[in-house]
Amino acid sequence: MRNRRGAEKAGAGFGWRSVLRVGLWFVPFLYPVGAAAEDHEVARGAYVFKAAGCAGCHTSVKPKGKFLAGGRRMETPFGDFYTPNITPDKTHGIGEWRFADFVAAMREGKTRDGSVYYPAFPYSSYTGMTDDDLRDLWAYLRSVPAVSEPNRDHDLIFPFNLRFSVEFWRWLYFDSGRFVPDPQKSPEWNRGAYLTHALGHCGECHTPRNLIGGLDKTREFAGNKNAPDGKRVSNITPHPKKGIGSWSKKDIVSLLQDGSLPDGDFVGGAMTEVVENGTSHLTDEDLRAIAEYLKALPPDEGPS
Ligand code: HEC
Ligand code: HEC
Numbered sequence: 001m002r003n004r005r006g007a008e009k010a011g012a013g014f015g016w017r018s019v020l021r022v023g024l025w026f027v028p029f030l031y032p033v034g035a036a037a038e039d040h041e042v043a044r045g046a047y048v049f050k051a052a053g054c055a056g057c058h059t060s061v062k063p064k065g066k067f068l069a070g071g072r073r074m075e076t077p078f079g080d081f082y083t084p085n086i087t088p089d090k091t092h093g094i095g096e097w098r099f100a101d102f103v104a105a106m107r108e109g110k111t112r113d114g115s116v117y118y119p120a121f122p123y124s125s126y127t128g129m130t131d132d133d134l135r136d137l138w139a140y141l142r143s144v145p146a147v148s149e150p151n152r153d154h155d156l157i158f159p160f161n162l163r164f165s166v167e168f169w170r171w172l173y174f175d176s177g178r179f180v181p182d183p184q185k186s187p188e189w190n191r192g193a194y195l196t197h198a199l200g201h202c203g204e205c206h207t208p209r210n211l212i213g214g215l216d217k218t219r220e221f222a223g224n225k226n227a228p229d230g231k232r233v234s235n236i237t238p239h240p241k242k243g244i245g246s247w248s249k250k251d252i253v254s255l256l257q258d259g260s261l262p263d264g265d266f267v268g269g270a271m272t273e274v275v276e277n278g279t280s281h282l283t284d285e286d287l288r289a290i291a292e293y294l295k296a297l298p299p300d301e302g303p304s
Pocket of ligand 2: 195196200201202203204205206231232233234235236243244252255261266267268269270271274279290
């Protein structure tokens, strides 16, 4: 979304919703005929949920926790975050929330008491979600089993332990607003851009960051030598040597389907979970759209 502001102007009056729908035209046919409207929203929401990769962060793995009951530790240079319970439990989860609270969290990064969320919750990507996707995602979240699991406080270093320190980061790096398609580009490219940014939040790992955790938007997807967990994340721009310039679109689709690399090996690290919880559940059409988008990025050799 490098040209989001420019595209916003160019896109005024353009029927972007219909453009986004093109990539999803067949999804409704996957549901049983005659299902109630809510069932339809829940089923569509389950798809959005997978495309947006919510499960991994909100489900503890060590120790193994209940689905979406939170408690997963995220190690960062600012300290450890513990994700919250997002099941419909009224005491410990988000059972008392209204849809408007959910929209404020996802689109604005605002808590119910008017404070702000840490960007460890990737709302700077999710802010781009369409209204329909947010509504369906909400319907799906209401449908999962409530788990009575209390939240654990984050364990952050000063000054990041003060929630308002996030305001500074937000002022520098957070732009709220729905994804705006580029009418100069194909529907497939636009669907790919939407899946990559607003749902898949691929840049949260694949885009280099500066010292205070801001994404370097001038080098999107050019890789990160020092991800928040201290690991290395690949350059996925089409740079011939440093990126995935030699990959075909089919190679990209295969990787997102089952983690297989063009050389016959399998992808590792944090990407394993992205594939397992997320991209392996997407339709071929959506995966092709992501491949189309990645192949059209400017090749970038990445930060040295
Ligand atoms: C990279 C990890 C990560 C991913 C992916 C993620 N979240 Fe979160 N989420 C967090 C963290 C960390 C917090 C707590 C932020 C804070 O305390 O400021 C959070 C907070 C939330 C909250 C606020 C809960 C509360 O009690 O205030 C909601 C709602 C939420 N996430 C929903 C989602 C949904 C829906 C998705 C998928 C679309 C998602 N999250 C994906 C890490 C993640
Ligand atoms: C939680 C962090 C994270 C997210 C989110 C993420 N990735 Fe990755 N990705 C990685 C890591 C780490 C690797 C390197 C894995 C390895 O070392 O085997 C990787 C590897 C890859 C590769 C293989 C590159 C190569 O040269 O082998 C591709 C392609 C890729 N990711 C695409 C994506 C796409 C598309 C998305 C969004 C749908 C995405 N990734 C989201 C962390 C992430």
